[in-house]
Amino acid sequence: MQNGMTAADAHPPAPASESRERRLVWLLCLLAAVRVFVFSAAFPFFGTVDEQNHFDLTVKYEEGHLPRSLELVSTNATPYVVIYGTHEYLWASNDFPIEQFPPPWTRPMAQIGPELVARQASWNRVTNHETLQPPLYYALTGLSWRAGTALGLHDGFLLYGLRFLNLFVVAALVWLGFAAARMIFPDNAFLKLSVPALLAFLPQSAFYSIQNDVLSPLCFGAAFIGLVRWLRADAPSVRLGVLTGLALAATFLTKISNLPLLAVSALAVLFKIWGLAQAGKLRAAGPALTALVLGAGLPMLAWLARCKLAFGDFTGTAAKIQFLGWTPKPFGEWWSHPIFSPHGLWTFLSGLLATFWQGEILWHRQPLTLPVVDTIYAVLSISFIGVAAALLIRSPAGATQRQALWLSFGCVAAAVMFLGFLSIIYDFHDCFYPSREHPYFTSGRLMLGALIPFMLLFVRGLDCVLGRIKSRWVKPLALAGLVLFMLVAEMVTEWRLFSNAYNWFHM
Numbered sequence: 001m002q003n004g005m006t007a008a009d010a011h012p013p014a015p016a017s018e019s020r021e022r023r024l025v026w027l028l029c030l031l032a033a034v035r036v037f038v039f040s041a042a043f044p045f046f047g048t049v050d051e052q053n054h055f056d057l058t059v060k061y062e063e064g065h066l067p068r069s070l071e072l073v074s075t076n077a078t079p080y081v082v083i084y085g086t087h088e089y090l091w092a093s094n095d096f097p098i099e100q101f102p103p104p105w106t107r108p109m110a111q112i113g114p115e116l117v118a119r120q121a122s123w124n125r126v127t128n129h130e131t132l133q134p135p136l137y138y139a140l141t142g143l144s145w146r147a148g149t150a151l152g153l154h155d156g157f158l159l160y161g162l163r164f165l166n167l168f169v170v171a172a173l174v175w176l177g178f179a180a181a182r183m184i185f186p187d188n189a190f191l192k193l194s195v196p197a198l199l200a201f202l203p204q205s206a207f208y209s210i211q212n213d214v215l216s217p218l219c220f221g222a223a224f225i226g227l228v229r230w231l232r233a234d235a236p237s238v239r240l241g242v243l244t245g246l247a248l249a250a251t252f253l254t255k256i257s258n259l260p261l262l263a264v265s266a267l268a269v270l271f272k273i274w275g276l277a278q279a280g281k282l283r284a285a286g287p288a289l290t291a292l293v294l295g296a297g298l299p300m301l302a303w304l305a306r307c308k309l310a311f312g313d314f315t316g317t318a319a320k321i322q323f324l325g326w327t328p329k330p331f332g333e334w335w336s337h338p339i340f341s342p343h344g345l346w347t348f349l350s351g352l353l354a355t356f357w358q359g360e361i362l363w364h365r366q367p368l369t370l371p372v373v374d375t376i377y378a379v380l381s382i383s384f385i386g387v388a389a390a391l392l393i394r395s396p397a398g399a400t401q402r403q404a405l406w407l408s409f410g411c412v413a414a415a416v417m418f419l420g421f422l423s424i425i426y427d428f429h430d431c432f433y434p435s436r437e438h439p440y441f442t443s444g445r446l447m448l449g450a451l452i453p454f455m456l457l458f459v460r461g462l463d464c465v466l467g468r469i470k471s472r473w474v475k476p477l478a479l480a481g482l483v484l485f486m487l488v489a490e491m492v493t494e495w496r497l498f499s500n501a502y503n504w505f506h507m
Helices: 016-042 051-062 078-084 109-123 136-150 155-184 189-200 212-232 238-252 256-278 286-311 318-324 331-336 342-358 371-394 399-425 444-466 474-499
Strands: none
Touching (some): 016 155, 016 189, 051 078, 078 109, 155 399, 212 256, 212 399, 238 286, 342 399, 371 399, 371 444
16 A cells, blocks of 8 residues: 555454454343344244234235235134233133143144134234234345245244244344444443443344334334434534435334334434534535435335325324224313323333333233332333433533434324323223223333434433442442343343243244
8 A cells, every 4th residue: 555554454344342342242242132033932822912913914015915904813813812922811721721722733633623723714804903013124034934934933933933023123232322322432331331332132022023113113223323414413424414315214114103203304304404504514515415215204105195095094003093983082081081180100110111121921811020029110210311411511521512412302202292282182982991980191112213212311320420439440330230220120020931831832
């Protein structure tokens, strides 16, 4: 090379500390994948968060069929539902003694054939109320189902293969969390490593299931990084505009409940446009802005148009709401909702935050959690995010870091308020959940798109609290203790599943 430079001079090696961080994060990715594999294999089919309906949609997409209305469960999906599904999720323990109901694949077909035929006929009359969901997740799982079939997988192993896709999603999510933390906290090793560590051991049961919520944090995590770079750039590039736009489109095409995150993203882009206009750089940023708008807008508009043509409304949710029996409440009745009382607000926030960390699986009709663990997650979340919000208001941190953290706070706040709003505006009548007796949307999985922004705020508050203790060991020990608590609490609550005769370990 010129001037005596070598290739090593042109591309100097990363500092030793950065190299160690990367190796540690790769290890966390591996540990996250192993943990998700183990717990996905331990959970029998089909979980209480409509897993059989999401599986049915996977089968429909694999067949190249895009539903145009609420449809019955596919006849190609029902054999898997009746053979590999257990009643233990929704039946009380004394109603389902496992010795009286051994798995069908362990019994002679001549003995159970008539029973299976009857159950399959019953399932073939069931309406799948999830058939109007956006297509991205089911397109991916449909391709996976076809690939598994081509590779010779069959029966329960083919079914569990869909769950095992989540290994790759979670491993990628851990690395994405590290990338976001490194971008926002470049000089704080504790913060850079805390985010991927918490993501690697997050006991969220949605990652052990077939359901489209698992893609939300990955898609919006990528969009979030793109938005932060967009806000920081003097002149955003076309490539950044395209990638950010496509990530936002993927977020929309994964789950309608991600709409609050997209609204906050739109505000962030408008804020950047205003700043560019003030600086006289709007014309130069025009190509990047066009790429962003087209990359995000065209896929979204295409799906909205299809929903309007096929389902009669732009989001495809009207038919589901009608099927569930919900009706809008008059505006004057909104304000009598218990969420406007201190007890009701705590019921909503604590339930939402507990399921955000742990999921909402029932086992023998009871939540697969411990009440004290639920309370700990809720209190820690409110406390540390509250501290982070206070720091945003009072701290003279760098402008770029403040922008990113305000964006994070906006995403989390919008997701929470959206679920609170849905809790208020509907009369749920005789629906099992939400209900008139418990009129709260406390499904944390519906705000999983905000997972990376949430963790950025959480560890920022944790870092501030621990920073008051003058010891170099307090932060790593506290992080290790929190990770150990998460893992032990999950093992204690879900240990009973590992010996279940219906899971992957017993096939």
